[in-house]
Amino acid sequence: MAEPEFAIKVTGLTKTFGDFTAVDGIDIAVPRGQIFGFLGPNGSGKTTTIRMLTGTLRPQGGQAEVLGTDVVHHADQVQQRIGYMSQKFALFEDMTVDENLRFYAGIYQVPAEEFAQRREYVLRMADLVGREDELTRNLSVGWRQRLALGAATIHEPELLFLDEPTSGVDPVARRQFWDLLYELAGRGVTLFVTTHYMDEAAHCNQLAFIYRGRIIAEGSPSQLRHSQLDQRIFDIAVTDADAALDQLSGTSGIDDAYLSGASLHVVTPREESLTADDLRRRLIAAGFAAPTVREVDPTIEDVFVNLVTRHR
């Protein structure tokens, strides 16, 4: 059988719960070896989509091919070849590092000699060499997360689904975790990642935004940053960003304003003649001391906020 070009190919996938349409006829194509970012606010259909793609939820309509196999009708043929990791980490806390790995190896029927190699690799990867016999509950969150990744990949899946894998993990551990994901991708594993950290979205090769069950935008991070937005973004650094937000929201020439990190982002229509100087003058007139205003390239977060506002 020829290796299919796409790890995931979905057309018209639909799932309803009663009157509620959780996923509304989406199309997704993920080429092999890519890191695919699936973004959207809570309740937009991300997890429902993953559950259909992993064969645990039956869609009402549409086709879903995973690794070249129809996952709707042949989930058991697909499940041996994919991995899954959620923010819950799915580790048994009253078992040791080694026992957890051994359990998942048994579930995926990893042969003994192969397991010995895989175990070595995972322990090194997760920085857990020498802590094999430690109970999982005694590990810090970052370690548990890396162990969960190791357990989810103990059978060397060709495709790995990660459902908000970095929730509740500190920034340093998140950075280390993404390094591991890059390493996996480098070995040819396709990654399907959902996240609500916009800085993480920038790490992906390809992104799709899902909102209210529909895909509202897709493309590479740079494509999305430049093509999706027909507006200009100003970054305002000011001592009291909250008050400045109240001051500028809804005033003439401004489409939208929101906090972004420590600063304030203001969105104006592209044809609007408002300049950075105009905004600075407005703030000074309102009594704000020494604001810095500059026009910036939109970030993924700007695109995301903008898309959601437009579709609301």
Add this chain to the structure above:
Amino acid sequence: MNGSLTRIGAVVVKEFKHLRRDPRTLAAVVLLPVIQLLLFAWAISFDVDQVPTVVVDFDHTQTSADYVRAYDASTFFSVVQHADSLAAVDGAFDANSARVAVIIPAGFERTITGGGRAQVAVLIDGSETNAAKVSQAYSVALNQLYDQNLTRAWADQQGLDLSGLGALQPQIRTWYNPDRNSTIFLVPGLMAVIIAIVTVQQTAVTLVRERALGTEEQLEVSPIRKGELMVGKLLPWTLIAFADVVMVILLGMTVFGVPMRGTPWVLALGSVLFVFASLGMGLVISALAPSAETANIIALLVAFLPSFLLSGLAFPLDQIPAILQGVSMAFPARYMVTVARGVFLKGTGFMELWPQLAALAGYAALMVIIAARLYGRRGRR
């Protein structure tokens, strides 16, 4: 098939690891049966023996003293106090220092020597029903016996030969358990309680816990099938339940001298059916309970309490209210207790016990079907 066994094996190993790291559960499934057995055997005795008795003798004669000695002489009563007023009886009952009061009215000797029937009041503290019932029966028997002895003594004095009259001696015999030893009555019944605790409760809790951990979600995505996970999780508890049953039987037979009068395979069949019924019950609970705590409480309500209170273990089934007798039919424990007692104590065989075995089989089938339906609906929505 081979893969299936590997996966089930991984789950079984995991379950035993959980058990090893959870001393409380381990104690519950290994020590509890032994503790229960010892408690039943020694502490909570349903035997009636040496009932503390208070005597109020208003007659103060040789005859009344003889009558009181008849009580003291029987091992059944033990005269602990001689009082001189009825108020003292109340006091003794309230203080729990006596359970039976014998009141001999003034003129007792005069009535008897006059050839009449003397009246004696026997008061029984009814707050402990079991002892009260038995005490009543014994004192009636004792009075009859004493009455005849008196009659005979009187006849001897008159030079009459009563042997031709065939004066009756009441003889009370308890069938199947002549020593009225409640331990050997309880051990067979305990099997039901122990199976119920280990299988129903642990099954219910272990499956709900997996769901709460998020590991169930992880396993749904893996190649393990729902049935394999179920078998893997239930197998350890089934094994432990049987190990407990064997342990209780051996302890019962060696330490407490419980006889095995019937055929063991009928008991084994009953146990297997009861274990399946209990597993099914545990599965149904785990499918419906939102949390491990709830599962625990429901298991206590539908498994432990009925198997203890409504099975004939603690109270004879014909002595509980009719409505509760009806309720007891809805739980499998009573059938298990009947089978166990029948095989151990009466030597009853399959021919007599098949209705109970059929009830257990029906119950097991029903529970497994309901559980399969409930779990089928949960998966693949």
